[in-house]
Amino acid sequence: MSEQKYPAYGKVYLVGAGPGDPELITVKGSNILQEADVIVYDRLANPELLSITSEESEHIYVGKRPGKPSVSQKQINHILVTKAREGKKVARLKGGDSFVFGRGGEECIALKAANVRYEVVPGISSALAAPAYAGIPVTHRKVARSFTVVTGHTIKKSDSFENWCHLVNSDTLVILMGMRNLHKIAEQLVRLGRSEDTPVAVIQNATYGDQKVVRGTLETIAEEAEGLSSPATIVVGELASQSRELSWFQADTGETGVAREDHILTNFAG
The missing domain is CATH 3.40.1010.10 (Tetrapyrrole methylase, N-terminal domain)
Incomplete structure (x- = not known):
């Protein structure tokens, strides 16, 4: 070879x-x-x-x-x-x-x-770090023996999440880039058979000084997390409820977080 x-x-x-x-x-x-x-x-x-x-x-x-x-x-x-x-x-x-x-x-x-x-x-990856900083283990004996990471949008931004049948029974489901579709995602998971009482947590700006964690269920999370924006990580499953007991990270409530630059490169033609 x-x-x-x-x-x-x-x-x-x-x-x-x-x-x-x-x-x-x-x-x-x-x-x-x-x-x-x-x-x-x-x-x-x-x-x-x-x-x-x-x-x-x-x-x-x-x-x-x-x-x-x-x-x-x-x-x-x-x-x-x-x-x-x-x-x-x-x-x-x-x-x-x-x-x-x-x-x-x-x-x-x-x-x-x-x-x-x-x-x-x-x-x-934030798929691991965001839950950890919110006090959520993605696996835990007798509760979750696996976790699944999935994107919350597609390149065409037309995903109706109808093909999520194989995800609905994931022990812990971690969703990246899903804030824009949070309501649709929660609704579809319930429609596919997940209990509307399933715990959900949303972690915004994970590991930054202005990290924010919002908790709810599949029935309530879209309303609870209204106003949150990307970057945010969504965690669905029984272990999301552990965030209340195992939360350890203290956000700097007086901080606005690290400023992110918004320069656009124009020197190179595609």
Whole structure:
């Protein structure tokens, strides 16, 4: 079996930034940020992480903003390939983990097609960190022996959730990017057979100083969580009720959280 040969380009590192708190990035991810020539970063990657980068490094913001003009995935792929071909060490910094609804696989495909070397540095996904910071174990003996992670919207934004029959009996269901469809999701899970009394928790801005946790049931959660916005993680299942007893994280109620930058990159054409 022959190995793919790469030209003497630079290299791209897909680095998971973790769920928000900058201290939750991995040691390896932190080391790469300090050494990188270029940092290409997303909206959900905590901008405080840029403070550990080299003063000479180039920072390129490519965050996608829901419902607003954003850098396309094609543009992002082009940036990564272009910078690597300039011989640069590129850190592609993504919130959470690059391979958990982070489109990291798409970027790896583009890099491989361009014959550019890459490495994946896993990060802590909010699918695990958000429940943990809300005091919700996603598994627990005699209660939940498994958990399922699913996205709350599709690329076409037309998901009616009719294909969720296989999810309705999940011990613990963790839903990312589902706030816009929370009412529809709760309604459909009940329609498919889940009890309307099933506990639900919504964690907004998990691990940040302004983290907020709202609790309810499938019947009430849409109303209880009204006013919350993304980024938020939805947890459905009996263990969601543990949040009241096991809650340990004290949010800084006087803080508004870390400001997220809203720059749009226009230098690269798709």
